[in-house]
Amino acid sequence: MQKIPEKYRQWLLQELPILEDKGILSAESRQPLEDYYSNQVESRVHWAAIVCAVLGALLIGGGIILLFAHNWDDLSRTARAVLSFCPLAIGVALSALAIRRGGTGLCESAGIFHSLAVGACIALIGQTYHLPSNTPGFLLIWALLILPLIFLLPSTGAYLFYITLICSWSGAAQDEYGQALGFWLLLIPAVVHVVRLIRREAHEGLLSLWGLMLMLSIALGIVLERTVPGLWIVAYACFLSLSGLLGLRLFPTESGWRNPLQTVGLAGITVLAYIFTRKGVWYDIGWSNTRHYGNYQEWGIWCDSGLTLGLAIVWALTAVKTLRRNSLPKLILCSFPLFASAGFFFAASSGGALINTLLFNAYMLALGLAYLARGCRSTQLRQVNYGMAVLGLLLITRFFDSDFGFLARGLAFILMGSCFLATNLIVTRKKYPLGGAQS
Amino acid sequence: MNWRMLLFGLLIVAQVAVPLRMIQQHETVLREGELFRFKTEPIDPVDPFQGRYVWLRIEDDFVPMSEAVTDAIDYKATGYALLNVDEQGFAKFTDWSSERPTQTTNYLKTKSRGQAVNWEQLADGNRTRVHQGLGIDIPFTRFYMDEAKAPRAERLAREATRNEDCWVEVRIFNGSAVIEDVIAEGQSLRDLASIEE
Numbered sequence: 001m002q003k004i005p006e007k008y009r010q011w012l013l014q015e016l017p018i019l020e021d022k023g024i025l026s027a028e029s030r031q032p033l034e035d036y037y038s039n040q041v042e043s044r045v046h047w048a049a050i051v052c053a054v055l056g057a058l059l060i061g062g063g064i065i066l067l068f069a070h071n072w073d074d075l076s077r078t079a080r081a082v083l084s085f086c087p088l089a090i091g092v093a094l095s096a097l098a099i100r101r102g103g104t105g106l107c108e109s110a111g112i113f114h115s116l117a118v119g120a121c122i123a124l125i126g127q128t129y130h131l132p133s134n135t136p137g138f139l140l141i142w143a144l145l146i147l148p149l150i151f152l153l154p155s156t157g158a159y160l161f162y163i164t165l166i167c168s169w170s171g172a173a174q175d176e177y178g179q180a181l182g183f184w185l186l187l188i189p190a191v192v193h194v195v196r197l198i199r200r201e202a203h204e205g206l207l208s209l210w211g212l213m214l215m216l217s218i219a220l221g222i223v224l225e226r227t228v229p230g231l232w233i234v235a236y237a238c239f240l241s242l243s244g245l246l247g248l249r250l251f252p253t254e255s256g257w258r259n260p261l262q263t264v265g266l267a268g269i270t271v272l273a274y275i276f277t278r279k280g281v282w283y284d285i286g287w288s289n290t291r292h293y294g295n296y297q298e299w300g301i302w303c304d305s306g307l308t309l310g311l312a313i314v315w316a317l318t319a320v321k322t323l324r325r326n327s328l329p330k331l332i333l334c335s336f337p338l339f340a341s342a343g344f345f346f347a348a349s350s351g352g353a354l355i356n357t358l359l360f361n362a363y364m365l366a367l368g369l370a371y372l373a374r375g376c377r378s379t380q381l382r383q384v385n386y387g388m389a390v391l392g393l394l395l396i397t398r399f400f401d402s403d404f405g406f407l408a409r410g411l412a413f414i415l416m417g418s419c420f421l422a423t424n425l426i427v428t429r430k431k432y433p434l435g436g437a438q439s
Numbered sequence: 440m441n442w443r444m445l446l447f448g449l450l451i452v453a454q455v456a457v458p459l460r461m462i463q464q465h466e467t468v469l470r471e472g473e474l475f476r477f478k479t480e481p482i483d484p485v486d487p488f489q490g491r492y493v494w495l496r497i498e499d500d501f502v503p504m505s506e507a508v509t510d511a512i513d514y515k516a517t518g519y520a521l522l523n524v525d526e527q528g529f530a531k532f533t534d535w536s537s538e539r540p541t542q543t544t545n546y547l548k549t550k551s552r553g554q555a556v557n558w559e560q561l562a563d564g565n566r567t568r569v570h571q572g573l574g575i576d577i578p579f580t581r582f583y584m585d586e587a588k589a590p591r592a593e594r595l596a597r598e599a600t601r602n603e604d605c606w607v608e609v610r611i612f613n614g615s616a617v618i619e620d621v622i623a624e625g626q627s628l629r630d631l632a633s634i635e636e
Contacts, residue, residue, distance in 0.1 A: 069490030070586050081462055085455070092451050099443055118454055125458050127490060127583045129465040130618040141457060148450045152443055178515070 009037050050105045054157055057109035061087070061116030068124050077128055084124035091117035098153055111155025115146045115162075136172040139165050143186065150193050156208055163190050163215045170222045179297055183223045187216075202251070206258065213243060213264040224307070225300025227292070230285025230344055231308055233276070237340035238311040240268035244333040245318045256382075266329060269336050270390060273367065276343065276360035277394070279353045286348020312337070328374055332367060339363055364394045376423065379430045388420050465617045472612030473545055474619065475522060475530035477579075479607045480597070491589040493582045493596065493621065493628065495607050501555030502532040503572040512551045512573060519546045519614060520575050529606065535573055539614070548614030550576045579609050579616045584629065592632035596623045 016034060019025040025033075064087050075083070091114030098110035119142045125131075126138075143165035149158040166187065170180040194212050197205030220239055224232050244265020251259045275281060292298055319334045343356040368390035375383030395416060478498040502520050512518070512535070521534040522545045532547075540546045552574035558566045584592055596605050605623045609616050621628040 084458065088454060088458075092454070096444075096447065099447060121454075121458050122461070125461050127492075129461070130492075130579065130582050131461075131465075132578045132580050145450075145454050145457060148446060152447050152450065 004037065004040055006041050009041050012037055050108055053105040053109035054112055057113040057157075058116070061113045061120070065116065065120045065123070068120065068127070080128045081125065084121050084128065087117035088121045091115075095149065095153060098155075107153040107155050108157045111149050111153050111158035112161065114149055115158050118142055118145045136169055136176045139169040139172055140182075143169060147189055150189065154193075159190065159193055159208055160211050163211055166190070167215045167219045167222070170219050174222055179225065179300075180223050181303070183219060187219075203258070206260065210260040210264075213260050217264060217268060225297050225304050227290055227296045227298070227300030228285075228287055228304055229289050229291065230281075230348065231304050233281070233285070233344045234337070234341050235304070235308040235311055236268075236272055237337040238308070238315040240265050240272060241333045241337045242311065242315040242318055244269065244329065245315070245322045248330060248333070249318070249322055262329070265333060269332065270364075270367070272340070273336070273360055273364050274393060274397075276340070277357055277364060277397070279357050282343065282347040282353035282356045283351070285344065288348065312341075328370055332370075336363075361394065361398070364390060368394065372423070376427060379427050381424065381427055384423055384427050388423065392416055392420070464615065468612040468615045468617045469610050469619065471544075472610030472615075472617070475524070475545075475609050475611055476528060476606045476622075477530050477609060479605055479621070490583055491586040493584055493589055493593055495580050495582055495618075495621065497577045497580070497607070499529075499531055500577050501572040501574050502535045504535065506554065506570045509554050509570070509573045514551060514553050516551045518549065518551060520549050521546045522611065530609075532575065535575075544613050545611060546614055547575075547578070547611060547616055549578060552576060579607065579618045582607070582618055582621050582628070584632065588629070588632035592621075592623075592628045595631050596621065596628060598624075 013034065016025065016030050020027060020030050068083070091110070094106075094110040095114045098107045119138075122138060122141060143162055146158055146162055146165075149155055150162060166183060169186070170183040173180040173182065190212060194205055194208045197208055216239070220235065221232060224235060226232065242265075243261050247259045247262025247265055250261065254262075256263060287301075290301060297303075315337055322330055323334055339359065343359060346352045347356055368387045370387070371383050371390065372387030375381065375385075375387055395412070477495075479495040480498065516537070519536045519538070519540055520532045521536065521540060521543070522530050523533045525531050535551075536546075539548075555571040555574035557569045557571050559569050561567055604625070605621070607621045608619045610619055623631055
């Protein structure tokens, strides 16, 4: 049973005596109902207070960094070194208070301020001794020193800082060392934190899960060695499809904001399918174009292939289990990696860029039409708009690609706009026949 | 509660130990390191965390060696560049070693950056490529300054560079380097930038 807001419980408590008076409910049945719903109330979180605390910590922390960045010439080296520890001391005191007292607002503001203070302290000592920029080293030390705060406070703000830092580290490490395999080790604590939160209370872990999925969508492309050009096509297709399928399995009744796995998966697949409609993606890919120069590592062939294979196996296992219950999102999620893999192997073996481009144009067209039809049938305005947006994006892009005249393009745009409005109108009338409510 | 406070205590120790170790390492170099002067050309950029600094482009950022020997050293390979002082009193890199030197403390731990090449203008207007040696990472390229003074310092230092009168003073000890000062027109860049126009 999903938890209910306090106002719904109040309403129910007012209704129960009336139902009892009318004989619909017996006195014996009323008491267990009251007891049950008393324990199903959502814990009230003062979001405004938390947002204020978080913003306050961010602004004060950022302000302190800027004050020190001014670089006071008159201060001696010793005075600067001592001052560098001041923000850290304040952060430690705040965190100690948060651990003792608890409370979401205090924990979050302490986590954010303390995380900023650690970075500021290291950066300011670098300023004092004129240290050169060592971005990956700086980011790694910063991330490792704030990692325990995620669990000790606990703080979602510190967690979001941590995942941002490890994602940035992967980019800096790729640039500096030519590889960022350590990212997978750094990712483990973040995953543990999210799983713990979701197991305790699904909605508590939503923000953390969103952060993790968005970060992974970026970091996967950075961490891949790209020694085999184009292998990312299969890796990303499997990752996004797996994300969507897990969303459907783990949170079957949720969608949109409340189901980040499914939303990131479906949105990612739409973006990826659109990218695949461009010819440039399919040129010079596959094992025959392997790269061994500059930052491309020779072992990247095995590393990238292993990672892609691992993702493909987990995706296949999840897809087999999920496809038993047939539905449009599942069909889209399950079919996409198959198309992407087929496209990759075809382009790698015979260079069929044009055929792949046509295939994914057809895929996007089918995706848009399927959602449009489904939305119209079930009067779901969100699905209709999604289908129209996919179709609109595809058609508009194709018009910019091709040599059509202004007149033809203008008419097509007006026609498409009219279709959008007409479909919305029809669906809205179907959904709200009395005309009382609006879309 | 107790185990959380215990772990928190350990975390504080780590958070304080890392910056303290940084300070101790660099103070040792400043105290025990030998002073070297490198000719430099400064530029003035900004770091969002550390503030405004003068970026020092070191003129002799290579170890002289033949093209064949240079090509045999991997790109970004870690090594040790040995130092000496020329007749004008400026530091020059003299040799490269993949092993840490044991006979001297005057060397810099760094990374190779492939061939260092100079393009020389010929009398007929064309340019010719001259191999200089093995390019290396220079770990003392940032001189942090007051945000108001840094742009002026850069301009003054540029003028001094044209007169070959700008250098950076660096303490080097067992592979580590710490900037002590930047000198332009015979005085510290900080003092020079403080003089009101």
